[in-house]
Amino acid sequence: MSEETKKSIMDYDTVALDEENNALVIIDQTQLPYHTEILSLTKQKDIWNAIYLLQVRGAPAIGVAAAIGIYLAAREIQADGFDEFYTKFQKAKDYLDSARPTAVNLSWALKRMEQVVLKNKDKTVSEIVELLHKEAIEIREEDIWVCRMIGEYGLSLVKPGDGLLTHCNAGQLATVKYGTATAPMYLGHEKGYGFRIFSDETRPLLQGARLTSFELKESGLDVTVICDNMSATVMRNGWVDAVFVGCDRVAANGDTANKIGTSMVALAAKRYGVPMYICAPTSTIDMSTPTGKEIHIEERPAEEVVEMWYKKRMAPEGVKVFNPAFDVTDNDLIAGIVTEYGIAKAPYTESLKEIFRKKEEA
Ligand code: MRU
Numbered sequence: 141m142s143e144e145t146k147k148s149i150m151d152y153d154t155v156a157l158d159e160e161n162n163a164l165v166i167i168d169q170t171q172l173p174y175h176t177e178i179l180s181l182t183k184q185k186d187i188w189n190a191i192y193l194l195q196v197r198g199a200p201a202i203g204v205a206a207a208i209g210i211y212l213a214a215r216e217i218q219a220d221g222f223d224e225f226y227t228k229f230q231k232a233k234d235y236l237d238s239a240r241p242t243a244v245n246l247s248w249a250l251k252r253m254e255q256v257v258l259k260n261k262d263k264t265v266s267e268i269v270e271l272l273h274k275e276a277i278e279i280r281e282e283d284i285w286v287c288r289m290i291g292e293y294g295l296s297l298v299k300p301g302d303g304l305l306t307h308c309n310a311g312q313l314a315t316v317k318y319g320t321a322t323a324p325m326y327l328g329h330e331k332g333y334g335f336r337i338f339s340d341e342t343r344p345l346l347q348g349a350r351l352t353s354f355e356l357k358e359s360g361l362d363v364t365v366i367c368d369n370m371s372a373t374v375m376r377n378g379w380v381d382a383v384f385v386g387c388d389r390v391a392a393n394g395d396t397a398n399k400i401g402t403s404m405v406a407l408a409a410k411r412y413g414v415p416m417y418i419c420a421p422t423s424t425i426d427m428s429t430p431t432g433k434e435i436h437i438e439e440r441p442a443e444e445v446v447e448m449w450y451k452k453r454m455a456p457e458g459v460k461v462f463n464p465a466f467d468v469t470d471n472d473l474i475a476g477i478v479t480e481y482g483i484a485k486a487p488y489t490e491s492l493k494e495i496f497r498k499k500e501e502a
Contacts, residue, residue, distance in 0.1 A: 148358050149176050154313050155201050157208045157276065162215060164208045166196040169313060173354040184213055184235060191239035191246070194345065198314020199388045199424050200283050203245030206236050207276040210253045214272050217265070225265045229257055241436045242397055242466045243388040244426045249279055283316040286421045289480035291323025294384060294419060297476070297483070298324060298335075302381040305338040305371060308399030309351035310386020310419060320419035321384040322356065324478075329361050337363045338374050342399060344444045344463065368401050372408040383409050383416040384478075390418065390425040394471030394488025395432025400464055406473035415475035422479055422499055425492055432468035440465045 149167065158165045158180060164187055168177040179195060181187050187209040190196050196205045213232035219225035233250045240246060256275045260268050298304065304325060311319035318326050328335050337356060342348035349365050356363040366374060374380055383405060387398045396402075396418050409416040429435055442461035477484040477491075481498040484491035 149173075150312065150355060150358050152176070152178065154316060155196055155204045155208070156280070157211070162212060164190075164205060164212060166190060166205065167313070168195045169197055169351060170195050172313075173350055182212065184209065184232060187212070188236060188239045191236070197347070198309060198311075199243035199245040199386065200287070200315040200320065200421060201313070202240065202243050203249035203423060204276075204280045204283055204316060206239075206246050207249040207253055207279040209236050210250055211269075211272045211276040214257075214269050217269075219265055222261050222265070222268075225268065226257060229254070240438055242438045243424070244429075245388075245421075245423050248423045252279065280316055283421070284318070286423075286480040287315050287318035287320055287323045288327075290320050290419050290421065290478050291318055291327040293480075293483050294321075294324030294417065294478045295327050295331075295333075297415070297417060297478070298328070298333075298382050300328070300333040301335070302333075303336045303338065303374075303379045305340070305374065305380045305383045305405070305414075306352060307340040307348060307368075307371075307383075307385050307402050307405050308342045309347040309355075310384075310398075311352050311355045313351050313355055314386065319355075320386045320421065320478075322352070323419065324384060325356065325361060326359065329359065335362065336379070337361055338371070338380060339363055339365050340368050340371055340401065340405065341365055342401060343368055347399065368404070371405050372412070375408055375412040375414050380409075380412075380414050383414055384419055385416070387418050387420050387424050388466055389429065389435050390420050390477060390492070391429045391431050391435060392427045392489060392492060393431045394474060394477060394484070394486065394492065395435070396420070396469045396471070396474060396477070397432065397435045397437065397466045398469065400467050403467045403469045403473070406469040410473050416469075416473060417483075418469070418474055418477045420477050420479050422481065422495060425477075425479070425495070427492065427496065432470065435466075435468060437467070438465040439463055 163180040310321035339348045339352040
């Protein structure tokens with residue numbers, strides 16, 4: 141789409157490669173919903189910062205940004221032979237990987253790019269860089285298919301007119317297209333399902349209020365923003381038929397890390413008999429992490445809690461703050477994990493393996 145015909149923020153790419161200028165292009169999500177600022181990043185430090193500062197955020201989008209970022213780093217590497225190239229590549233990879241710890245898509249994408257390097261030791265450096273370019277584009281393109289499939293499987297779990305609740309932003313802004321938790325909502329909307337959607341505002345960084353409600357509203361869906369402490373009320377009122385959330389890492393036993401507050405939603409959903417579905421691309425399922433206990437939960441700066449988004453202090457100076465960015469939802473609170481290869485149900489230790497078997501056969 142040309143610059144002139146872009147009418148809404150939804151016409152812009154969340155994350156893309158600008159081939160002409162060799163830059164990672166993102167929408168600065170810290171400026172939404174008030175300003176549409178497109179960033180064109182070429183320096184590794186700026187790409188690292190964009191991930192750390194949540195200018196680009198959401199597990200799949202971070203993975204795509206890292207894939208493009210490491211390709212751009214590889215282009216700049218000056219090396220006489222493979223060994224020197226690989227040493228410098230690894231350094232750049234570790235640097236990007238250190239930007240955020242919980243969303244496994246970051247290291248997943250970087251490892252996938254590293255495999256391209258390792259499988260092509262016999263090629264010249266410029267040939268390897270060309271293959272990295274191809275892989276980064278593929279990772280980005282695949283994300284669209286993956287989210288569409290999650291949308292189709294997710295849609296099979298609900299019916300027209302349903303009330304749906306989501307937490308944080310697992311929307312188009314967190315992926316390349318459709319989102320994960322929002323994919324069933326967008327596909328249902330295409331079919332005229334008339335969902336009523338509740339979007340938790342999602343303290344402390346308000347991804348639900350600033351991003352989810354914004355993108356759903358821009359796309360013409362019926363969305364109501366609620367404070368995080370209201371989700372139990374709307375469920376108790378009988379207004380919610382299903383909860384769809386995204387995730388940052390699913391452990392092998394189905395324990396799931398997602399934005400802080402997700403586990404509270406899950407507990408309320410269990411109490412009120414509302415099924416809670418985790419929408420998870422297989423790139424977010426980490427079979428090498430046995431349970432939620434082993435998931436590294438990122439802790440972020442205290443200012444995010446006490447100054448709120450609009451930088452006005454709300455709590456006393458110097459007060460102690462605990463600010464984990466994610467929490468773990470125990471697998472027994474989860475009704476299903478919706479992936480691009482089908483819906484995994486308990487016991488997850490078995491069903492997640494089955495999902496990966498299907499992926500290998502595909
Ligand atoms: O800190 P954020 O905004 O990156 O957290 C994002 C989430 O928790 C999302 O729900 C998750 O990454 C899934 S995005 C499809």
